[in-house]
Amino acid sequence: MRNLKRLIVALFVLLLAAVVLFFVLENQQAVSLVLFGWSAPAMPVAVPLLGALLLGLAVGPLLGAYGLQRSKRRIRASARQAALNGN
Template sequence: MRHLKRILLGLILLLVAAATLVFVLENRQVATLVLFGWTTPQLPMAVFVSAALLVGLLVSPLLGMLFYGRLRMQLVSRQRQLVACQKELARLAGQSAEPAP
């Protein structure tokens, strides 16, 4: 089973490498990007697309970590509320168990 996973991983990596090579070779036409008056030098289109892909690969995990952190803080807050409610419930249950005068 372990060898099968390694073989499949190797095949997937080869396919990704081949697709990347084909993409770069097919997108060699020169382009210039203009953003807010700033122009880039003329570079192959594959450079711009690859750069956008890499930026996305770097930014996505950071945004995911921020979202995860916010959810984690909400979970901790809810757990504190739960503990407080359980203590209050135990206190009220103890009061109702005592006979009324």
């Protein structure tokens, strides 16, 4: 069973890599992005898109973890306050 799971994960990773490679090869048109007056050098359109994807994949879980920790702190503080009040 473990080998089947590994095979499925390996196939998924290979499929994902093939899709990314296909995307990069199909999007070779040069673009130059401008943000707040700063102009990036011309690069294939796939580069900024994949960069944005990776940035989103990194920032999303960090924000989710921050929200989870904040919720846990609120629950602990509420429980502590209830214990002090004798409830």
